[in-house]
Amino acid sequence: xxxxxxxxxxxxxxxxxxxxxxxxxxxxxxxxxxxxxxxxxxxxxxxxxxxxxxxxxxxxxxxxxxxxxxxxxxxxxxxxxxxxxxxxxxxxxxxxxxxxxxxxxxxxxxxxxxxxxxxxxxxxxxxxxxxxxxxxxxxxxxxxxxxxxxxxxxxxxxxxxxxxxxxxxxxxxxxx
Numbered sequence: 001x002x003x004x005x006x007x008x009x010x011x012x013x014x015x016x017x018x019x020x021x022x023x024x025x026x027x028x029x030x031x032x033x034x035x036x037x038x039x040x041x042x043x044x045x046x047x048x049x050x051x052x053x054x055x056x057x058x059x060x061x062x063x064x065x066x067x068x069x070x071x072x073x074x075x076x077x078x079x080x081x082x083x084x085x086x087x088x089x090x091x092x093x094x095x096x097x098x099x100x101x102x103x104x105x106x107x108x109x110x111x112x113x114x115x116x117x118x119x120x121x122x123x124x125x126x127x128x129x130x131x132x133x134x135x136x137x138x139x140x141x142x143x144x145x146x147x148x149x150x151x152x153x154x155x156x157x158x159x160x161x162x163x164x165x166x167x168x169x170x171x172x173x174x175x176x
Contacts, residue, residue, distance in 0.1 A: 003108030078152035
């Protein structure tokens, strides 16, 4: 399955944008119709060679996510995995309920790697601008030890602490 970005009209005529998954654009359009939406456009988010030539990664995801988004994503993933939800489903849930299109695309791209048989760490490693090496290495250690949920909890604590420290330093530098 691939991730697809869509623009559709709801019953009230309001334009809605989002990311969903499917095997083909045709299937995604049918899914949208089944949800009561009128699809305007459906494009594959993971577009291979075309994306690379446009300056994007192999998945069509460009740029990085912010520190606040990384902290929130890590906490959400930790909570879902700790509750017993499979990683693939957790990534889908995070993407589905995220309000940021970039984060949706990123989560769906990582999820696609897992569905292909790669580990979570391998999926994250494909996006070095969003996930630092220490983040990926920590996730890899959690996977190999069999304690991914606990490791993600501690990683979430670390990322949040790092964000708090960065905010404090920025505030101190701004103070005259």
